[in-house]
Amino acid sequence: MNRRCQQRMRGAALVEFAIIVPLLVILVLGITELGHALYQHNTLQKAVTSGARYLGRSFQGLDTTDCSSETGWSTEVDRAKNLILFGHVAGADIIAGDGSPFTHDNILPNATPDMISVTLPAASDPCIIRVVADIDYTPIFALFGGDNGLLNLPAFSLQATVEERFIGE
Numbered sequence: 001m002n003r004r005c006q007q008r009m010r011g012a013a014l015v016e017f018a019i020i021v022p023l024l025v026i027l028v029l030g031i032t033e034l035g036h037a038l039y040q041h042n043t044l045q046k047a048v049t050s051g052a053r054y055l056g057r058s059f060q061g062l063d064t065t066d067c068s069s070e071t072g073w074s075t076e077v078d079r080a081k082n083l084i085l086f087g088h089v090a091g092a093d094i095i096a097g098d099g100s101p102f103t104h105d106n107i108l109p110n111a112t113p114d115m116i117s118v119t120l121p122a123a124s125d126p127c128i129i130r131v132v133a134d135i136d137y138t139p140i141f142a143l144f145g146g147d148n149g150l151l152n153l154p155a156f157s158l159q160a161t162v163e164e165r166f167i168g169e
Contacts, residue, residue: 029141032140033139033140033141036139036140037137037158040108040137040138040158041158041160043107043108044108044133044135044158044160045160045162047083047084047085047087047107047108047133047160048084048116048131048132048133048160048161048162049160049162050083050084051080051081051083051084051116051131051162052080052129052130052131052162052163052164053164054076054079054080054083054089055076055077055080055118055129055131055164055166056129056164056165056166056167057167058072058076058080058166060072060073060075060076061073061076061077061166062127062166067127067166069120073120077118078113080118080131081113081116081118082113084107084116084131084133085106085107085108085111085112085113085116086105086106086107087107108135108138109138110135110136110138111133111135115133115134115135115136116131116132116133117131117132117133118130118131119131119132127165127166127167128163128164128165128166129163129164129165129166130161130162130163131161131162131163131164132159132160132161133159133160133161134157134158134159135157135158135159136156136157136158137156137157137158
């Protein structure tokens with residue numbers, strides 16, 4: 001009697017394994033994708049913070065008496081955007097220590113300067129610079145399944161906002 005029971009149950013473990021494995025794979029991929037999204041958001045937040053800090057300490061951008069923009073403000077904003085996107089004020093094309101030029105990749109994939117906005121200080125909040133970056137999220141597993149990836153995630157964006165008081169140099 002016991003032998004007949006064992007013969008009937010012989011393939012049960014394989015069937016249970018085949019049912020559970022797709023669920024486990026989706027769970028692991030989902031956790032990986034969530035971790036990647038949190039990593040990209042953290043990277044964006046740090047980059048925007050450094051860009052806002054750069055603008056807050058820029059001596060060519062704003063007048064120190066009334067915080068009105070000066071002629072060098074647009075150049076400083078472009079440099080801050082380069083700092084946010086590439087980690088360097090010179091942008092993508094920087095010069096190495098040996099004098100040879102090389103192209104630096106974006107800190108975040110598909111990020112462009114038009115995704116970053118810088119607000120001048122308003123009259124009600126003197127000397128407060130606001131930097132906002134709204135960047136589309138790029139999934140890890142996009143190469144396996146079309147536009148939104150293997151898990152077919154809905155499109156969403158990562159946003160970071162930083163306010164920095166202008167103190168000049």
